[in-house]
Each structure stands twice: as C-alpha cells, then as structure tokens.
Amino acid sequence: MRTILVLTALVGVLSGSSCSQAQNEDSTVKTHKDSKKGGKKDGKKGKKNQEDTLENRFIDVAIPGLSKLATFSNVPESSSLALADQPGTFYTNADAGNSPTLYKVNAEGKLLQEISLPVANHDWESLAKDDKGTLYVVDAGNNNNSRKNLVVYRVNPAAPQQVSQIPFAYADQTEFPPKKDDRNFDCEASIWHAGKLYLFTKDRAQQTTSKVYALNDQPGQQTAKLIAKLAIPGEVTDASLSPDGRRLVLLAREELFVLEGSDFNAILKAKPRHVDLTGAGQTEGITFTDNQTVVISTEEGSLYQYKL
Template identity: 55%
Template structure:
C-alpha cells in the first residue's frame, strides 16, 4: 500500500481544512445502510438471505465462504504471497491472523504475541511490516488505543504504537453527536498509519488521523474530515495510489486523485451494496476488483462500476 511521498505542501492545507467534500450517490435513490440498534455491533444476520440478496447487486458475486474459517471477519489485507490474504476476527476472538486464498479457503493461521481487545483493521508497508489496528471503540471510552506492528516471519515479536486522539477529552463524550472516536479502518502510507473514524454520532463525517509507523506513544494528528454518509468499516488503497476505497455497512465510497492529498479532498462516490450483509473487510484483488468479507461469513468479489 505504498505511495510515493506527495504530501508536504498539501498536508498543511488539510490540517486546517474544515469543509467536508460532498458524497455523490452512484445509485440514485439507493438508501444508505443505517447502524444497528443498541448493542455491540449488530452482529448476526442471515447468511442465506445475504447470499440471495447479494446475487441481485451488479458486479458482486460470492466466491467463497468464511463460515467456520474466520470468526466474524473484520478486515482484509494482502498477505506476503501474491494472491493470498490475511483476515481476522474482532473483539472477543483470538489474536490470530487467518491466511486465505482468493476464494476464501484457509491456507494457514498466524497467532500473534499480543492480545485482541478489539481488532478492526490490518495493513502493511512496503518493507514487509504489518499493522493491526486495535482501536475498535464502540462506546467511545477506550484509553488504551494501539496499533500493533509485526512481521509475519516473527509473529511473536510485536511492537506497539500507542496513541490518543487530540480532540477527545471525555471518555465517552457526554453528547451523542460527539461519538466519533471509533476506528475500524486504517492503512499504511508514506511512513504513517492513517486512521479513518467510524462516526457513531451520525454526523456523516469520517475523521482522518495519522500516527507514525514506529513504536512509541503518540497523540494522533487530525488531518482531514471526509463527508461520508455511512459508518466506515475498512479502507483499501489501490496499488497505484490513485484510488481509495472506504467500505461501509452495505455500501462503499470511492475517492480518486492523482496524489494522496487530492484523494483526501475528492468528493466520495457512493456505491450501494445493500443486502450483502455486514460488510467489514475489503482489499484490492486487482485494479478494478475488490474482495469483500462480512461478519456473517460471506466472501465476495466485486467489480467496481467505474
């Protein structure tokens, strides 16, 4: 997920930007997914109903199943070998990565030398390091947020990137509208881990933060605010660095640009995946195709419509 360094001049602008770009709905009249009611994450769902509904979504096809393979898949990332991928379970599951083939078949497991408080994202750099975002924060009250750094050939040797948000002073915030400190999506780029918040305050805003990719204790830097009318569950950057996909529950958002700062200022284009289930993980299979996983166990291939 490496992209050449293109940020310095534009980053200063983004740090002070307050305006959000406007999302464009690629399916006119297609309803956005709403968050489930009170509870952990709205888990469950009917796998068979999801499969039937997904067959009606243009470009989406089920290529496999993760049921009995990955418990509550919450993210996807390329593994070391081309054509293979890592996934993992979120809160309450083992601190283990599951190595998958392109149709969801299990190729192996990789236990890490750390705990899984609430793993929600996984990315890698251009040197073979991986970063697990243990920053799921459903109640917006965590003060032990961390990104775990490791190499697959030394999975027991885990380094911690601990962080806090610069704009959070209450745990949880008193006002519901301020509950925007959950993070289920991250990626590595240009020496930093980029974090995309999942807005539980219903403000239609995903805040973008960065932390260094080196172990230590940091205050994250708030870089941008994206107008995302949904709750972001994963992020994937196309290998050429010109397209960012933010996955939501039953939808995704596509941002394009010739540079990283252009991407973060681009109007997100919204694509409905309504009926596909609780979509939680995505990764580029190739330049025009995504793999998508759900907590219910569906494993999809999706051809982007543009």
C-alpha cells in the same frame, strides 16, 4: 421498485437457462469448475456449480460488478482484510471477544494458517500493510468512545512473536466518553501510505463524517493528528488504497464510498462516489487486488470480488 426489477431479471435468467447450459458456462467464481466426469458424486458437484453460477447471476443483476468468491471455513468472523504474501491469499481477524489470531486464507475461503500474537485482542477492527510486508493490527475498536488503551501492533507474519507497539491517543479527544453528539472516535478502518498510518473513524453520533488521523508507522507513544474530515453518510468499517495511490475506498455496512484523485492529498478533498451493496451482508473487510478490483469480506464469512 428495485426489488421488483431484480426479481424480474432473475426470473429471466432462470427461464432462459437449461441445466446443461448453466453447467457449461464460464463462472467468475474461482472455487468452482464444471465437472465433465460421470458418477453420483460428480452429479452433485455439477448441481452445486449450477446453483453457484445462478447465485452470481442474481448478485450481478442486483449489484453490477459484484461476484461471490467463497465462504470462509474455520474462521470465526472477518473484521478486516489485507493482502497476504502470496497472490490470491489474504489475512483477516476477528474482533472483541476473540483470540489474538491472524487468519491466512485464500480466495476459495480455505484457512491456510493461524498466526497467534503475544498481545491482547481488546477490539481488533482493521489491518494495514506496508510496502515491506509489515502488518499493522489496529486495536482501536471503540464503540463507547471511552477507551484510553488504543494501540497499533506492528508485526512481521513470518516472526509473529516479535511485536512492537504504537500506543496512541486522538489529539482532539478530551472526554472519555464525550457527549453523545461528539462520539466519533471509533476506528475500524486504516491504510498505510508513504511511511504513515491513516485511521478513519466510524461516526457513531451523526453518521455523516469520517475523521482521518495520521500516525508515524514507527513504534512508540504517539498522538494521532486530525488531518481531514470526509463527508461519508455511513459508518466506515474498513478502507483500502489502490496500488497506484489514486483511489481510496471506504467500506460501510452494505455500501461503499470511492474517492479518486491524482495523489493522496487530492483524494482527501474528492467528493465520494456511493456504491450500493444491499444484500451483501455485514461488510467489514476490504482490500485492493489491482487498481480496479477489490475483495470484500463480511462478518458472516462471505468473500466477494467487486470491479470498480
């Protein structure tokens, strides 16, 4: 039924728009502006602008509040997303099987910088950032729940050769791997908040619970303390906390879970609100840009903006 409604709405959009009207309407995509110049080249650009505008209309009909910003160029895949040092720029990375590289990109999908780190990439799945600009590269992808070399790398992007480490183990894991019904030790999501790193697991057993673990943000061997269990009916792929600390988003594949509260402790007790992102792709990275807006990346290289 939803597909029929979306297609019906799209037909209405197409039938009610002429080429000239589509080219003159404002677009929410920052990477494309209507061209008023003549010539063959500008004509092609105008056609592309029209198509992108119609694409965003279709996306907004299917998922209100979602608009496509860009497609990454020269980035192998995106498994995480964090704000970079300049407005409208982000850090991302690829996961297992790829180089230990951070990619700095902008909202137009352009690759601005490659930052190589002198450490291994066993399975980088998440990035967190503190209030001083330090990045925490969470190498804790653990599909089989059998890894014993879990680690978080602390790095200042301006001095990438100086990397400190937080090796850790989960307080409640005693088997490597545990029985299939207990395999909930894969971490693809993290945030930094008030001097601590919070890790959110991807439930590969029941797909009902994301466990929340806490680490101190300082280097050295640590035990990740289990502090909460969230009722998340999906496999969490990334997380982000709003700047005011009142809203936590947990990303899963083509879906989003929103938890709200007066502080972080209240958030962890809140009932998640579900947002359907069907059709967006393999959603892997998310970060807040303001208290009401998140940017989402997919493994395939799409970059979206979503208004909560």
